[in-house]
Amino acid sequence: MTGTIFGIKRMEMHDGDGIRTTVFFKGCPLKCIWCHNPEGISFQKQVALFQNKCMGCGSCGGNTDEKTAASCPAGAQVLYGTDYDAPTLAQILCRDKPYFDNSGGGVTFSGGECLMQADFAVALAKELKKMGVGVYIDTCGYVKRAALEQIIPYTQKFLYDMKAVNSAVHKACAGQDNGVILDNLKFLIDQGCDVEIRYPLVVGWNHREADPIGAFLRRLNFTGKIKVLQYHNFAGSKYSALGMENTLPDTTTTLDDIDKAVAILKGYGLNAINGAKED
Amino acid sequence: MGLSREQLEAVVAKHIPINEEIDVLETGCTLIAYLLDNCRITVPEENRFFVSVNCAGVLGRLWWGRSRFVRSTFATEEHQRGDETLAYTGCLDISHTTPKWENVFSLGFCGLKQRVAAYALKADNTPKQQRFYTQVLKVYDAIDRFLLRAVQAAREQGKEEMAEGILVMTRRAPETLFEVMQTSIAYYVFQHMFEVTYLRSMGRIDTLWYDFRKKESKANAMQLMADYFAEADRLEAPANMPFTLSCYDVCRNISVVDLTDEILDVYSASNLTNTKFHLLCGVNTPESIISKAFACVQKGKNSIVFMGNETIIKSLEKMGAAPADAANYHVEGCYEAASDGELPCTTGGRVSIPKALELALNGGRDMLTGDPVGLATDSKFNSFEALYAEFRRQLSHLCKKSMEVTDLFESRYKQLHCAPILSSTYDYNIENGTDLYCDYGAKYNNSSINALGLATATDSLIAIKKLVFEEKRLTLAQLVDILKADWKDQEALRIYAKNKLPKYGIGDREADSLAKTITEDLTAFIAGKPNVKGGQWRLGLFSIDWRWSFGEKCAASADGRHLGETLSQNAGATFGADREGATAHLTSVCAIDTTNTPNGTNADIDLHASAVRGSAGNRVLCAMLKTYFDLGGFSVHFNVLDTDILKRAKERPQDYPTLQVRLCGWNVLFSSLSDKEKDEFIARSVK
Structure with missing residues (x-):
């Protein structure tokens, strides 16, 4: 069994605790308009062409495929999607193990949506567990319940996206209804899993969701951390390189906007923090 | 009143010519005493502890003037070529020393002098020993006279606290924190400015000051x-005024950490621009101190080198240092460790590793000048192993030559340099009656070579x-031609080499293993080899700002580097090659047996x-x-850079007058850098 991965990032400090390596799984069931990893949406391998990096050397012969991406000297062509088997990938992800051990870090599965390749994710998590490396799952929650059930025994913490409680808002932002997401969150909490909520705040789209999210989490007696994340629109070049329509909202989320959302969430007795400046 | 600097320089210059009979100790001590007696003393309004003098570095004219003369007597054409192509160099190093601070503070100038005087009275001294004691006493007598002049100057400026403290120096050892600090600055002035043996550590100040604090x-x-x-910051020490923080006494039993903590608080709140700290990190260094040091780094107070105690001590013991001397080591420069009682001459020899490869590829000749700097070879290799063997042979040759030139300087110490003030602080020298x-x-x-x-x-x-050997994209001869032409019309290949091939600094096993092998070879060529002084050679892998000048003399290299571009810095990755992040970068460095x-x-x-x-970032830095x-x-330091701030500081330096970056072993004001250097830092900040 292999999994398709579109990136590995070492020394990652924003995807969980301590020093982490994040592995990005290809394919996502949602289409968030603000997605900053558009190369992770499709389940297929893709080659992006960054025109601004092309030096016109002609080594690609005008083609754009896996082979030309591998040999493109300037890195103008980038292949998103490489197949790995779990033991090999686990070895690669463990290169910073001494740093994980001293920092309380580990490996974070991200994407895309890592649990859309649930069997591979479980196989990889098992390998990592054998090596003494803890796993965090960064998920949008729009996944099958069985996938969660499979991965729970190998997961230290879930980093759980919550974009909106209002179904219409969620559908407008992410292209799908959020019923499954809310149910799955309740399931994880009921199972006693360690969950950290991540609320990406995009002014003009889901900035009014702080209240509903707060109310919803209070109903679940949620006691974990909720981190309000700042939106940025730095990923524009990747959309054009992939030939995708750039859906990134032309908006700015200020620190003040985040502080206001944090204050609302705290009003529900939640442990909310500003992800742009807090730990 | 005293003489002008020009008058003092003129007196010193008369003594530069030398002959075989000359006794540098006698000349040096006479001139130091002369400068002490005749320099001008001023008392800057902002100074609290000590006076200023107009003769800082004047005696350097003698040392460096003689050094140039001596070089002209022994340098062969071959040596000259090594120097001009920067394949290897050797020089006189009188710039990396530390006194025995424990004795400076426990005895004071008064006690140091009395100790020499007592030895001078011993009946069984040899003539050589007697000469040493007599000359050193001559200097201390002049120090006494200088201190009394300084008292008067301070009083005339209404600086009673300063005057009283200086007067105390003539009578007894320091007893208060103020007096210890005053002695510290005064000693720096005497050794560094008058004797001009550069002083590179103000000592383990938390330990040294603790009882006074x-x-x-x-x-x-x-x-x-x-x-x-x-x-101390205003003393304009070259490459920053260095202080060591050790958190513990030498045996690492008695904690002085509350003072370490206070010193970091003072640094954090300060606007110091020419001060640096070496923080000695051992197994029992409190996390709170490491965390506080990183809090300083995070806010731009990044003039802190973190030193790995266990590795460093082991490296010194491997050189044969007694365990107690290794444990009480000094950092005598940017990163160089020296055992207590060691004269390491840390920047004597330098060898360009990339130049050895250039010579292997080009028949032993420099690619830019055509000079035969290396060993003759046909530069034809049918395997990578054969190429490496030739590279190794050339590297060995450059190391031998660098040691040879440095040996020639060091064999002439008798004419080149004496250090009566520095020597008088060490028990070993006083007991033996010898100048360092x-x-x-x-x-x-010992002596040192930096690769x-x-x-x-x-x-x-x-x-x-x-x-060449695996992908077979081109022949070695073709590649050499491309390098000689500085990648002309070969940009695609250059970018491929730069971006697509394995690199040291990303934790790549093949590259790291090769770096390890090169270092092992360097160790075999250098470490522990006997020098001309009866000691041994030491290896270092730092390039500090020399990387620019050495890079300018290196032809284009196969890693995609253009002719004249900088070489890699210290033991780290080539700039931009550390694309896998800090953990990968550090993993590569740790492949080397330091x-x-x-x-x-x-x-x-x-x-x-x-x-x-x-605080999360702080915890990560501590764990890293x-x-x-x-x-x-062995050691590490950090630049926490903000691209936007650097860009704005380049455009409007007047808005960022105190913004500092860590250049290599020292900090500099960002505004003082050239545009080229500023651009390098901006590029480095983009991660």
Whole structure:
């Protein structure tokens, strides 16, 4: 069994605790308009062409495929999607193990949506567990319940996206209804899993969701951390390189906007923090 | 009144010519005494502790003038070519020393002098010993006279506290924190400015000051430290005024950490621009101190080198130092460790590792000048192993030549340099009646070679291995022609070599293994080899700002580097090659057995400010450091850079007058850099 991965990032400090390596799984069931990893949406391998990096050397012969991406000297062509088997990938992800051990870090599965390749994710998590490396799952929650059930025994913490409680808002932002997401969150909490909520705040789209999210989490007696994340629109070049329509909202989320959302969430007795400046 | 600087320089210059009979100790001591008696003393309004003099470095004219003369007597054409092509160099190093601070503070100038006087009265002294004691006493008599002049000058300016303290120096050892600080600055002035043996550590100040600090109230102590660091900062020490923080006594039993903590608080609140700290990190260094040091780094107070105690001590013991001397080591420069009682001459010899590869590829000739700098070879290799063997042969040759030139200088110490003030602080020298330099009087009389450009050479070798021997994209002869033409019309290949091939600094096993092999070879060529002074050679892997000048003399290299571009910095990755992040970078550096490099193996880590913000960032930095030292790291320092701030500071330097960056072993004001250097830092900040 292999999994398709579109990136590995070492020394990652924003995807969980301590020093982490994040592995990005290809394919996502949602289409968030603000997605900053558009190369992770499709389940297929893709080659992006960054025109601004092309030096016109002609080594690609005008083609754009896996082979030309591998040999493109300037890195103008980038292949998103490489197949790995779990033991090999686990070895690669463990290169910073001494740093994980001293920092309380580990490996974070991200994407895309890592649990859309649930069997591979479980196989990889098992390998990592054998090596003494803890796993965090960064998920949008729009996944099958069985996938969660499979991965729970190998997961230290879930980093759980919550974009909106209002179904219409969620559908407008992410292209799908959020019923499954809310149910799955309740399931994880009921199972006693360690969950950290991540609320990406995009002014003009889901900035009014702080209240509903707060109310919803209070109903679940949620006691974990909720981190309000700042939106940025730095990923524009990747959309054009992939030939995708750039859906990134032309908006700015200020620190003040985040502080206001944090204050609302705290009003529900939640442990909310500003992800742009807090730990 | 005293004489002008020009008058003093003229007197010194008369003594530059030398002959075989000359006794540098006699000349040196006479001139130091002359300068002490005849310099001008001023009392800057902002100074609290000590006076200023107009003769800082004047005696350097003698040392460096003689050094140039001596070089002209022994330098062959071959040596000259080595120097001009910067394949290897050798020189006189009188710039990396530390006194025995424990004796300076426990005895004071008065006690140091009395000790010499007592030895001078011993009946069984040899004539050579007697000469040493007599000359040193001559200097101390002049120090006494100078101090009395300084008292008068301070009084005339209404500086009673300063005057009283200086008067005390003539009578007894320091007893208060103020007096110890005053003695510290005064000693620096005497050794560094008058004797011109550069002083590179103000000692383990938390340990040295601890008992004095206990006598003061916290408020008083904090004010004293703030005033002291500000005054020391103004002394314009080259490459920053260096202080060591050890958190413990030498045996690492007695904690002085509360003072370490206070010193970091003072540094954090200060605007010091020419001060640096070496923080000695051992297994029992409190996390709170590491965390506080990183909090300083995070806010731009990044003039802190983190030193790995266990590895460093082991490296010194490997050189044969007694365990107690190794444990009480000094950092005598940017990163160089020296045992207590060791004269390491840390920057005597330099060898360009990439140049050895250039010579292997080009028949032993420099690619830019055509000069036969290396050993003759046909440069035809049918395997990578054969190429490496030739590279190794050339590297060995450059190391031998660098040691040869440095040996020639060091064999002439008798005419070149004496250090009566520095020598008088060491028990070993006083007991033996020997000067550290002209009598080879150090307990450990070592010499050092620094090998520059490890990453540049490693990446270039790997590139040749891939391009020529594995991928067979071109022949070696074709590649050499391309390098000679500085990649002209070969931009695609150059970018491929730069971006697509394995690199040292990303934790790549093949590249790291090669870097390890090169270092092992350097160790075999240098470490422990006997020098001309009865000591041994030490290896270091730092390139500091020499990387620019050495890079300018290197042809284009197979790693994608253009002719004249900088070599890699210290033991770290080539700039831009550390694309896998800091952990990968440090993993590569730890592939090297740094217990073979007491002269320093430093990693320079650039981090974007957003990556390490807040307390979570602080915890990550602490964990990263701990892991690095667990893995055998020698030393490391960090630049936390914010691209936007650097760009704005380049455009409007007037808005960022105190913005500092860590250049290599020292900090500089960003505004003082050239545009080229500023652009390099801006590029490094983009992660």
